Amino acid sequence: MSAIQKAFNGVVALDGASLEIEKGEVHALIGQNGAGKSTLIKILTGVYRSDDGAVEFDGAESLISSPREAQAAGIATIYQELNLVPLRSVTENIVMGYEPKKLGVFIDWDEAHNRAREILKRFGIDIDVTARLGSFSTAIQQLVAIARAVSLDAKLVIMDEPTSSLDVSEVKVLFGVVRSLRDAGVSVLYVSHFLDELFEICDRVTTMRDGRTVDCRKMDGVTKLGLISGMLGRDSSEIAEAGMTEFSGGAAKHGEVLLHADNIATGPRLTKLDMTVHRGEIVGLGGLLGSGRTEAARALFGIDPLASGTVSLKGLDARLETPAAAIKAGIAFLTEDRKAEGIIPDMTVRENLTLALLPKLTRNGQIDRAREREIVQGFIEALGIKTAGMEQPIRELSGGNQQKVLLARWLAVEPELLILDEPTRGVDVGAKREIQAIIRDFVSKGFGVVLISSEFEELVEGADRIVVLNEGRSITELKNPGITEDILVHALAHTDGEAA
Amino acid sequence: MLDTNAFDLRSYISRNPQSIAVWIALAALITFGLLRYDNFGGAYNISSFLNYNSMFIIISVGMSFVIMTGGIDLSVGSVAAFTSVVAAYMSPYGIEIALPIAVLAGMLFGGLNAFFIIALRIPPFIATLATMLGAKGGALVISGADTIAVDWGSNFTKMGMEKVFNILPWSIVVVGIIVVGLWFLLEKTSLGRTVLAIGGSEDASTLMGLKVNRTKAFVYLLSGGCAGLAGVILASGFGAGQPLEGIGWELSAIAAVVVGGTLLTGGLGSVPATVAGALLLGLVFNILNFENGLGTISISAYWQMVIRGGFLFAVILFQARVMSRNKRKGRVA
The missing domain is CATH 3.40.50.300 (P-loop containing nucleotide triphosphate hydrolases)
Incomplete structure (x- = not known):
């Protein structure tokens, strides 16, 4: 994506945002609220159309104009609020819309279950795929969403705050899955407010501020302070200096x-x-x-x-x-x-x-x-x-x-x-x-x-x-x-x- | 200090723009009836019309409180049928005993609804649907599925058959007093305002420390009690407890509430406009009866229902128009 512009009713949401994700890398996207991350993702996935700028995907100019086209092209998004059907089985959620058929009409459930089991096994998850999705934890549901993406041959998986409702051990499992995606040549765009996670899982990071992408770097050699100062638009050396000065604080008098x-x-x-x-x-x-x-x-x-x-x-x-x-x-x-x-x-x-x-x-x-x-x-x-x-x-x-x-x-x-x-x-x-x-x-x-x-x-x-x-x-x-x-x-x- | 402003017409309309439609429709229908039929404005028609419709007015007003909190009460029709049987059994002891007991019986069902909805967190639609079926079965059980004759020797039938000072039926006088009381409650007390606040935003109300659960319990108890009173009027007016009556009353009540401009999502509503809505629905039948009486045409009861449905739709459409114009004005201001 390069030089993307987008305005809503005259209010500029994106003003020259560029993002480059390589094949098989985990790419972090960070920025404060309102920096334009969501808008950028929505353009990438065809929810919005950009006013200006170009999106290239898989080496070709892409004209993705709907979420369905994005999916067909191999872009899958795992939202914070999972868009799955909790009352249906795990298998159904994975194969829905693409069910394997017998005689061209009847759904081949044995094959469907096998396919679901196989994909989840690659993630190191062994669950009853015939059980209702809603009976599993949020973490498992999220992994099922990723499994669906993989089964649809996604080339780019976008994860929006994937860890916000997971506990520590669940985060570990998720990271394992993210790594296995990367090893399989799938790219991941990883959006998170939890900066510490990025160091663990991401290869590169793009920082957004005020509708612009201000920085794109390798995670190696980036400090947390550097990331924060980039997000806030402040000079990191000044911040470091501020941290050095002995800060005693005032002695304001207050009551009981x-x-x-x-x-x-x-x-x-x-x-x-x-x-x-x-x-x-x-x-x-x-x-x-x-x-x-x-x-x-x-x-x-x-x-x-x-x-x-x-x-x-x-x-x-x-x-x-x-x-x-x-x-x-x-x-x-x-x-x-x-x-x-x-x-x-x-x-x-x-x-x-x-x-x-x-x-x-x-x-x-x-x-x-x-x-x-x-x-x-x-x-x-x-x-x-x-x-x-x-x-x-x-x-x-x-x-x-x-x-x-x-x-x-x-x-x-x-x-x-x-x-x-x-x-x-x-x-x-x-x-x-x-x-x-x-x-x-x-x-x-x-x-x-x-x-x-x-x-x-x-x-x-x-x-x-x-x-x-x-x-x-x-x-x-x-x-x-x-x-x-x-x-x-x-x-x-x-x-x-x-x-x- | 006496507050004159609250009942000032202009301030009333500005606070309840959605209810303008029902008043205009009501005025139009009454004018039409007065001009077209000789006896329309006669004492007999007015008094029998009010007597019959007093049941629907009180049920609709009870319902309006529930809907203003964002809930619904589907049980009112069956509860009225149940309490009409209770009232009939109690009729030998006189109206002063039968009425409170029947109203209490109605509130018992209201309390059940409140328990389901507040303590067990069952959605109001489902909870009151269950109570509706239960009350209906209960009415059939205690009556043996038959009408229960009231005691004509006691003063019980006065309520639905006699008039106060020979002017207005007892039923409408009692209902009128209660409705005015509830109007006052909605407009002037903190309980009334909490009802509207909950319908407007239950989350915000909880965070403000308002007594959300207590207020919700109140509206369901109120609705049950109102249905109980309707049951008394039913038994008294027809001289018998009617376990099979009340079917579809809840829908008529919801229609009256909606025509009166109360939002089904809660937060906005008016007692007088609900009364107007109930009267409007009743008037359509009244006028069709007169029309049949003229002998020019003959409309069957089934067609009357169709016509009422069409009329209801027209009023709601009109109401939506008024509302959207009002909103546009608000934006400019």
């Missing part, structure tokens, strides 16, 4: 301990988190995607049950088993997914804003409308929410204003600890500044904030302290003033036993 999480774990995505939030403090959670940021928030808000460890609030052991219990304890959580888990689209600004407050607004079973309006009007003015009026449906508001309404929803219940997951995502610059000011104002009253953001600038500027997460563990802590993005990146890259 509000929340303390001691060694908490909820599952494979969050294995060990230690963090403390003081009154009057914004604590950032820094980490790459998949580092356990959101899982940490979910644990603190009682959504995911704790497998181990304890959380204490104001020095007392807190049992936060449900969101309702967390709210009662004075914790509020602004979710990352505003559309699905935040707003109630058909409700008005007023109704959305007071939902969490209803118990306190209700007298004798009846909502005190006068007080409700007063509170809503107060927040609309205080937060500068731009709306045609409090009776406007919230879906008609801009993203930034929706977010302000959701912030107001939580501020209204007067929590002591506010957890904000990507509070300024999809919000314009002006609204972003305003939201950050609201957060600062909130902590100045002696409350605490846990701030999660994938934008390092926001963390570095907004947080008093940053707890750095890597692969589900809190690995270090940085204190402001003095944190720079370079320092944060260095901390992220610096994992156990590896001096970057």
Whole structure:
């Protein structure tokens, strides 16, 4: 693929992306969210058409214009959400659409089962191929998807975050399969957020940033720091330097301990988190995607049950088993997914804003409308929410204003600890500044904030302290003033036993 | 403080644009009937129309709460049949005993639905389908598959046969009071708003710490209780418990709710518009009966159903048009 351009409704998604995959190599594709990885893959597999640029496959100019043509040409994609049929057998999933026939009509099941068994055996998997696919683990299902690709003579297998739901031993099996594909001359395009894996399995790596491919290198001789700095568009030598300077951190004065999480774990995505939030403090959670940021928030808000460890609030052991219990304890959580888990689209600004407050607004079973309006009007003015009026449906508001309404929803219940997951995502610059000011104002009253953001600038500027997460563990802590993005990146890259 | 704004017509329409269609259709049908038939606006027609349709109004309103949470209750027809038998057995003790017991019986089925759906996590469609079959069988078992005559000596038949101050039937008065109460509940209480929030986004509601399970239990209990009341009116109005009645009532109720502009996916709905939807469906039959009475044409009961279906479709189409125009306006603003 070379010089691929793609724009959606005038928004440029790809601007000169090139990718070259050799026969029989495992090629990594990395980049932050929104860098253009998915768009590039979708062009390769015929889901989208490129506006400009050329795709060559197997030595010839290729005109793949549908996923079906891509499949016929030998390009197979293993998606995160597997597109298999869990209620049918393993064999059926492998041969579906290409069943061996007897007399040209009847499916030859013996032959089909044998074929399925044989392919899986090549991967070192011995399972009952007549059993329903859904009865096996995600890992096996993923391998079946790969087996299907192989049985269709795939020349290029694209794997999108294949390890995101696998445990350590399953990852090993998957890697074994990937190697056997490579040895058989099949190329693999491997997309993953887990950089450590790439060193183990990949031959070359292409880095994307802002719709462009910025770098293509051999994995030998690349450092993790180099990969991260490429993804973020920063100079790796500056980062290395930042890591060298003795970083003592500020001595900001904060109040008593509000929340303390001691060694908490909820599952494979969050294995060990230690963090403390003081009154009057914004604590950032820094980490790459998949580092356990959101899982940490979910644990603190009682959504995911704790497998181990304890959380204490104001020095007392807190049992936060449900969101309702967390709210009662004075914790509020602004979710990352505003559309699905935040707003109630058909409700008005007023109704959305007071939902969490209803118990306190209700007298004798009846909502005190006068007080409700007063509170809503107060927040609309205080937060500068731009709306045609409090009776406007919230879906008609801009993203930034929706977010302000959701912030107001939580501020209204007067929590002591506010957890904000990507509070300024999809919000314009002006609204972003305003939201950050609201957060600062909130902590100045002696409350605490846990701030999660994938934008390092926001963390570095907004947080008093940053707890750095890597692969589900809190690995270090940085204190402001003095944190720079370079320092944060260095901390992220610096994992156990590896001096970057 | 008295809140006048909530019942202001303009604010009502702006909050429920999807229900404009049903009001216009209802007004048009009533105007048509008044102009074409002599006795259409007469006291006899109005009172017997309301008496008969009170059952469907209360079932539809109960159903609308379930649908507003994003659920469905298919059991209401069988539950009404079951409770009509219960009410008939209880009729010798008078309406003041028979009514609460029948309503409680209805709520028992509602509670069963709630248990299946909330505790066992069975989808509402399946759970209430099971209850529908169970209640139907139960009605046949306790009645011996026969109608159960009520005690004409007690005051039980007053409910479905007599009028308050000789003006309106008892049935519609009781239903009217409950419906106004439920309207108030939906518009003015936190319970009502939680109902709509759950239908709008159950995930968001849980994350806000709203009492999602309790509210869902409430709507199924309410729907069961409403079906129970409909059973009482049925037994009282026809003088007998009717184990074989109620077939297809759940579909009529769903139709009334949908015509009234409540989204089947939940989150948006209105009690008055649901009542209007139920009235509209009833009026189509009423008008066709008058049309037969004129003697110009004769339409069989089967054709009446076909015509009602066509009419329903036209209203829904109209509603979709209104909605899409309204959305376009919203985008410009």
